[in-house]
Amino acid sequence: MESACMKNDLPPGLVSAAAETLAIDDIMDIATGAAFLGAGGGGDPYIGYLLSKGSILEFGAPRIVSPDELDDDDTVVSSAMIGAPTVGTEKAISGDDAVKAIELVEEKIGRKVDAIISGEIGGLNSLLPVITACRMGLPVVDGDGSGRAVPGINMTVWYAAGVPVGPVILVNEHLHTVVIEADNALSAEKITRAAITGMGMSVMSALYPMTGKQAKAHSVSNTMSIARNIGQAIRIPSAHGPVVSLMECLRQTPHYSKCGVLATGKVIDLQRNIEGGFIVGKVVIEDEQKKIATLTFQNEFLKVENNGHLLASVPDIISIVDSETAVPIPAESLRFAQRVIVIGASAPAQLRTPRALENCGPKPFGISDEYIEIEALNHWE
Amino acid sequence: MRLGIDVGGTNTDAVIVDNRNVRGAIKRPTTTEPGEGIVDAVNRVLAKANIPAAQIKAVMLGTTHFTNAFVQRTQLNPVGIIRLALPASRSLTPMIDWPEDILSNIGGAVALVAGGHEYDGQPIAQLDERAIIEAATRFYDNGITSIAITGIFSPVINEGEKRAEELVRRVIPDAKITLSSDLGRIGLIERENATIMNASLISLAESTVASFQAALRNIGISAPFYISQNDGTLMQIDRLAELPVLTFSSGPTNSIRGAAFLSGLNNAIVADIGGTTTDIGMLKNGFPRESAMISNIGGIRTNFRMPDIFSIGLGGGSLVSTNEGLAVGPQSVGYELTSKALVFGGDVLTATDVAVAGGYAQIGDATRVKNLDAKLIDAAVQEIHRLLEINIERMKTDSSLMPLVLVGGGSILIDKPLAGVSEVVQPEFAGAANAVGASIAKVGGEVDKVVVLPAETRESVLEALYADACHQVEMAGAVNSSIEVADVEIVPVPYIPGNITRVRVKAIGDLSI
Structure with missing residues (x-):
């Protein structure tokens, strides 16, 4: 089978495929691609894969629609798991919780929801909308609200574009519910974190109810398809190997085309601590010429430096992949002596606006460096 | 003895x-x-x-x-699967990603029932005892007596699984029951998979x-x-x-441990050179370094602890070819070495022939390789050492020199100093490293829990977990004075305030013999 990335005629898309419904084969690829776009965080998409596979087998596959197919007055809402990924590896959602969150949004805003969209294409939340959509018979929009994984609900491109985050609905497996109405996303984020502690540390949410017009104008487009294509590029054997296929695939996307290998080598130091509920730490990679690359992370990778020289920082995507297989490795799974490649790619344009950078640029993560685009730092075309 | x-x-x-x-x-x-x-x-x-x-x-x-x-x-039991979880995880079907051929062997008799626990040990829901009895009755009526029971967060607290076991036994007195908490480790799907696999192997x-x-x-x-x-x-x-x-996967572990014993080293690189492949592992404080990769056995994802082994296509039977430049392996004559290699009267140039022609290995008939091109032999000897060198380098975490222990029949291929290696040790009885590794194994105990670790009480909480793990080792028959904590992994749980941390402690001790 040939990767859709290798075709130059069309922007690669699930919607341009013959069948407009999502195939089970695609889900595993989306999970792999979402692990890459998760930039080291976002939770294990494998659970998302298992959940979506089960939902498709039980309820039938959802239709995938391009943002362009949405009517301006459609209602679109994001469906996402919020909580601790570690808890998510034990305690999966019931499914009814995801549905109830959407139904409560409908009640709250007085409109029926027409389509579900992912809040973040990175990690576990890339596939959770599929589960919700299967159960409700709704389509899934081929796009998302971040173009990567982000650690807070206030870090989306929607928020940067002025789309209100709320009402935010949180539902746990007992169908216990919290409704959050706040006039800004940072407050909503803080209330959410406090609420989930009392709800079992893993909840389904509905957030960012918006019009079709807003979803079209502001979402990062085609990211489900792109995640699928990234997954295929990694999985399908090619003459040049999976790392080269992965880069070729990224170059053909509108969002991640400025990309390259930032470091190659093996993990020689690894530190992980907790600060404010996040895994914070650094990983050091040494190559054969003894050159050192240092990555810092807060769930996701925040920046890469080479002997003190900055190579990339958030919101640009920094991912670590296995040097042989190009399979992405989350920050919490890294081990000493793993042989890895660090890949950097441009963030979608919507995440690089001044307003977006206020929430997801280097500053809010306590990195003093001003944001400089990855292509400028590395003198890429 | x-x-x-x-x-x-x-x-x-x-x-x-x-x-x-x-x-x-x-x-x-x-x-x-x-x-x-x-x-x-x-x-x-x-x-x-x-x-x-x-x-x-x-x-x-x-x-x-x-x-x-x-x-x-082969010889697998059909299994009845009970998960204590509802209302959580209803949408996560057991065995959903298992290969079809194995499902037809062990069947898909599943019951999801209310129960299980939160990360902090609080119940998710009251255990649905009636549903468990109904499930057991249904399994029994279908001739299923091998049962796998998995509760959410049972590594933290397993009272639900214990109670479910009692209830199943009321219905099926001679049931063979596997509890997931006996297989440890957080990660529901991987632990449940291991539990089902275990139940299928009971007979x-x-x-x-x-x-x-x-x-x-x-x-x-x-x-x-x-x-x-x-x-x-x-x-x-x-x-x-x-x-x-x-x-x-105890085989590679025993091989590395055996190499440690035979060489007297605790920290070393171990290369097991066979007829077709070389397995390279790292010995760290007397135990193999564990792999970080998710292990996949027979097409099923599990969380078994596996040694980190890197295999390359270099062995005594590796073909030496000169078609497109010199190459040694990965093709090999394998078990036919003793008939196909030149020194054994065959007509295929193998790595073993190169070692004999190079003048450092004594095996077979050396006169059969004495007329080979000396330049080719020299280059092939270099290539064999280079292959081992670069792959040893891949496994090392730092640039300091380390000893290399060679085991396996193919270790005759190596004769020269290797970059990154302080000394090459080829112990006697290296061919039986697996059995030696088994004979010297220690007894162990492991604790894997999610705990609160505030700075003030951090030490005392950790001490209690160490004591727990050591107690398990003592119960397993170890000499008290030999018990020690071998490995501690402390991984903070993200997004949860209050220093919630997952701690895994492994303790070991010598058997009292």
Whole structure:
């Protein structure tokens, strides 16, 4: 089978495929691609894969629609798991919780929801909308609200574009519910974190109810398809190997085309601590010429430096992949002596606006460096 | 005096080890009924070392029997699966990603019932006892008596699984029940998979244990009998009848541990050079370094502890070709080495021929390779060493020099100093490293919990977990003074305020023999 990335005629898309419904084969690829776009965080998409596979087998596959197919007055809402990924590896959602969150949004805003969209294409939340959509018979929009994984609900491109985050609905497996109405996303984020502690540390949410017009104008487009294509590029054997296929695939996307290998080598130091509920730490990679690359992370990778020289920082995507297989490795799974490649790619344009950078640029993560685009730092075309 | 046995797919090895000395080693073919091969090998090794059976104080056995049975889908039980979880995880179907061929072997009898716990040990919901009894009745009516029970967060608290076991036993008094909490580790799907795999192997485990025990009785050995697990520690033979999956992948672990014992080193690189491949592993504080990769056995995702092994296509039978520049391997004549290699009268140039022509290996008929092009031989010798060198380099975490222990029949290929290696050690009895590794294994205990670790009480909380793990080791039969904490992994749980941390503690100790 040939990767859709290798075709130059069309922007690669699930919607341009013959069948407009999502195939089970695609889900595993989306999970792999979402692990890459998760930039080291976002939770294990494998659970998302298992959940979506089960939902498709039980309820039938959802239709995938391009943002362009949405009517301006459609209602679109994001469906996402919020909580601790570690808890998510034990305690999966019931499914009814995801549905109830959407139904409560409908009640709250007085409109029926027409389509579900992912809040973040990175990690576990890339596939959770599929589960919700299967159960409700709704389509899934081929796009998302971040173009990567982000650690807070206030870090989306929607928020940067002025789309209100709320009402935010949180539902746990007992169908216990919290409704959050706040006039800004940072407050909503803080209330959410406090609420989930009392709800079992893993909840389904509905957030960012918006019009079709807003979803079209502001979402990062085609990211489900792109995640699928990234997954295929990694999985399908090619003459040049999976790392080269992965880069070729990224170059053909509108969002991640400025990309390259930032470091190659093996993990020689690894530190992980907790600060404010996040895994914070650094990983050091040494190559054969003894050159050192240092990555810092807060769930996701925040920046890469080479002997003190900055190579990339958030919101640009920094991912670590296995040097042989190009399979992405989350920050919490890294081990000493793993042989890895660090890949950097441009963030979608919507995440690089001044307003977006206020929430997801280097500053809010306590990195003093001003944001400089990855292509400028590395003198890429 | 200890007796170490390794029952592999092809050969059964037996060794006798006395303190730090190997007193004898024997390699015999493995038999369909594994006990027969054991009797054969053990009788021969006792005779060879001239040691009466009564002097054997402990027997340690490693085997790939259960891994092979599962991978080949032979002799598997149908399994009844109970998950204590609802209302959580309703949408996560058990075995949803298992290959079809195995599902047809062990069936898909599943019951999701209310129960399970939160990360902090609070119940998710009250255990639905009626649903468990109904499920057990349904399983029994369908002829299923092997049951796998998995509760959410049962590594934190397993009272739900224990109660479910009691209830199932009321309906099926002779049920064979596997509890996921006995297989440890957080990660519901991987733990549940391991639990189901274990339940599917229960009948085979019982008959195999009986076969092993009968073999030792026949020989006249009545010493305590232990089985090696995948983390390099031992369990008592009765536990094998209950937890056969714990033997998965114990082979490479024993090989690395055996190499450590035979060389007297605790930190080293170990290369096991066979006929076709070389397996490179790292010995760290006497144990193999564990792999970070998710392990996949027979197409099923599990969380078994596996040693970090890197395999390359270099062995005694590797083909030496000059078609497109010089290449050694990865193709190999394999087990046909003794008929196809030049030094054995064949017509294929192999790595073994190169080592003989290079003047440093004594095997076969050296006159058959004396006319080979000296330049080619020199280049091939360089290439063999280069292949090992670059792949050793891949496995090392730092640039300091480390000793290399060579085991396996192909170790004759190596003669020259290697970059990054302080010394090359080729111990005696290296061919039986697996059985030696089994014979010297320690007993271990592990605790894996999610706990609150505030700075003030951090030390006391950790101390309590260490004590817990050490207590398990003591219960497993270790000498008290030898018990130590071998490994601690502290991983903070993200997004949760209040220093919630997952702590895994492994303790080990020497058997009292």
